[in-house]
Amino acid sequence: MTPQIIRAQDCAPQPWRNGGGQTRELFTWPPADPADPWQLRISRADIDSDGPFSAFPGVQRWFAVLEGAGVALQLGSEQRLQAGDAPLCFDGAAAPGCRLLDGPTQDLNLMARGGKGLMQAVQPGQPWTASLAACGLYTVHAGEWTDGTQTLQLDAHTLLWHPQPRGARWQFVAEPGVQAPCAYWLGFSPQSATVGGFL
Known part of the structure; x- marks a missing residue:
């Protein structure tokens, strides 16, 4: 079976609700349907300013910095994450505050529900x-x-x-x-x- 190939540049950017950046949704499964929410979502985000992440109750979330100086996430204590660090896994309901360390970053997200x-x-x-x-x-x-x-x-x-x-x-x-x-x-x-x- 031939794998599916999806280029990030071919995915339309969607602005964040809080205006702090934009997201390119690369893949969801099952395909988007209001009556059947996704169980898997993979996306690439561009974070342009400080602000909280969106809350995703019932979702386990992985996050990795691809480019830029990195971020500091408020997850109980402050956790710094930079390009090259191991991906961080956390509860999507936490909606941590995010502080840019030194300018915009580009980040990879994987969210799993159920x-x-x-x-x-x-x-x-x-x-x-x-x-x-x-x-x-x-x-x-x-x-x-x-x-x-x-x-x-x-x-x-x-x-x-x-x-x-x-x-x-x-x-x-x-x-x-x-x-x-x-x-x-x-x-x-x-x-x-x-x-x-x-x-």
């Missing part, structure tokens, strides 16, 4: 087992992805999404001279293994 999610920085040259029901890769820099049977050249800021990886061992190699993070592994398993055509 299932298991994953966001993990790619270790250059090291294989990764796509063990969840559906898995993906978000590239910060251009490079080559393979699952052992097929190989794809991906541009920077591209989401590759595979609905049936079946435990394949993936690898991503960025172009020479790239500093970490070069990309992020993503994954999601719904509560029911037969939901929505993942299997």
